[in-house]
Amino acid sequence: MKIFRKIKEYNEYFKGISKDKIVGFVPTMGALHEGHLSLVRCSKKQSNITGVSIFINPLQFGPSEDLDSYPKQEKQDLKLLENENVDFVFIPSSKEMYPEKMLTNVKVSKLQDNLCGAKRPGHFDGVTTVVIKLFNIIRPDKAFFGLKDFQQYTILKKMVNDLNFHIDIIGCEIIREKDGLAMSSRNKYLTEDDRKIASNINIALKEGMELIKETNYSVKEIIDKLKTKYFKDVRIDYFWVYDRYKLFPLQEGDIPVKDIVITGAFFIGKARLIDNMRL
Numbered sequence: 514m515k516i517f518r519k520i521k522e523y524n525e526y527f528k529g530i531s532k533d534k535i536v537g538f539v540p541t542m543g544a545l546h547e548g549h550l551s552l553v554r555c556s557k558k559q560s561n562i563t564g565v566s567i568f569i570n571p572l573q574f575g576p577s578e579d580l581d582s583y584p585k586q587e588k589q590d591l592k593l594l595e596n597e598n599v600d601f602v603f604i605p606s607s608k609e610m611y612p613e614k615m616l617t618n619v620k621v622s623k624l625q626d627n628l629c630g631a632k633r634p635g636h637f638d639g640v641t642t643v644v645i646k647l648f649n650i651i652r653p654d655k656a657f658f659g660l661k662d663f664q665q666y667t668i669l670k671k672m673v674n675d676l677n678f679h680i681d682i683i684g685c686e687i688i689r690e691k692d693g694l695a696m697s698s699r700n701k702y703l704t705e706d707d708r709k710i711a712s713n714i715n716i717a718l719k720e721g722m723e724l725i726k727e728t729n730y731s732v733k734e735i736i737d738k739l740k741t742k743y744f745k746d747v748r749i750d751y752f753w754v755y756d757r758y759k760l761f762p763l764q765e766g767d768i769p770v771k772d773i774v775i776t777g778a779f780f781i782g783k784a785r786l787i788d789n790m791r792l
C-alpha cells in the first residue's frame with residue numbers, strides 16, 4: 514500500500530497507472546470504522562485500483578464545531594486500510610491542500626437549503642470545494658460515498674452532473690452497530706448513557722418508516738409521535754420528512770407515500786448524530 518502525503522508524489526504514481534484501469538476513490542476524514550471500510554470494499558469490487566484519502570477538511574467545520582477535537586488515529590487507520598488491500602492512501606496536510614488562501618469555492622444551491630445545510634452554514638460549500646480538489650488531484654473514475662450523509666451524497670451527485678465531471682458517484686448503504694446506531698467517527702464522543710439514548714435514533718426512524726408505509730398519518734402526526742416517544746430529553750437539530758430527490762420538507766399535513774427520506778440530526782452528549790431512511 515502506497516502512502517502519499519504530497520500531491521507531487523501522487524502525480525508520479527498516477528503517471529504509471531494504465532489508462533484502461535478503473536480508479537476507485539473513497540474520501541474520508543479518518544478515524545475509520547466499518548462504515549468507511551464498506552466503501553473500500555464497494556470500490557474494490559468495482560475498480561482495479563482503490564485509493565482512500567484521509568483529510569480533516571477545515572473548510573467544512575463551523576467556528577463552534579469540533580475541528581480541533583475531531584478524532585485522529587492515523588496509525589490504526591493505515592493498518593485497517595492495509596488489511597483491506599487498498600492500493601494507495603492520500604494523507605495531505607492542510608498546507609498541502611490549501612497552500613494559500615482560497616478565493617474559489619463551489620456551491621450547489623437549493624439542495625443545501627434544508628437539513629444539515631440549513632443548520633451548518635457553509636458546511637456543504639466546504640465539502641464540495643474539497644471534494645473537487647480531491648477529484649482533480651486523484652482523478653478517479655468512481656467515487657464512493659455513504660448514504661448516511663444523504664444530503665452530501667445528493668449534493669455531490671448534482672455537482673458532478675452539473676459540472677460534467679467524468680466520475681461516477683456511487684452511494685453505499687449505511688453500516689450500523691448491532692443495536693442499529695449508524696456507525697460514525699463521532700460515536701467515540703458518546704458515554705455509555707449517551708450510547709443508549711443514541712440507539713433510539715434508528716428505532717425511531719424504523720418506526721417512522723412503518724407508520725409511513727402502514728398508516729395515513731400526516732408528517733406532523735408521525736414526527737410528533739416519534740419525538741414524544743423517543744426524544745423527550747434530546748436536543749433535536751432537525752427531524753422531519755423530506756422529498757428524497759429535491760430535499761425540500763413535506764408540509765405538516767402531507768401524507769408521505771413515496772420518494773421520501775425521513776431524517777434527523779440529534780445532539781447527544783458531545784456528539785451531533787445524523788441518520789436517515791429512504792422510501
Ligand code: AMP
Nearest residue numbers: 541542543548658659661662687688696
Ligand atoms: P467521514 O470520514 O465521516 O467524512 O466519512 C467518509 C465517508 O464515509 C462518507 O462518504 C460517509 O458518508 C461514509 N460513512 C460514514 N459513516 C458511514 C456508515 N455508517 N455507513 C456507510 N458509510 C459511512
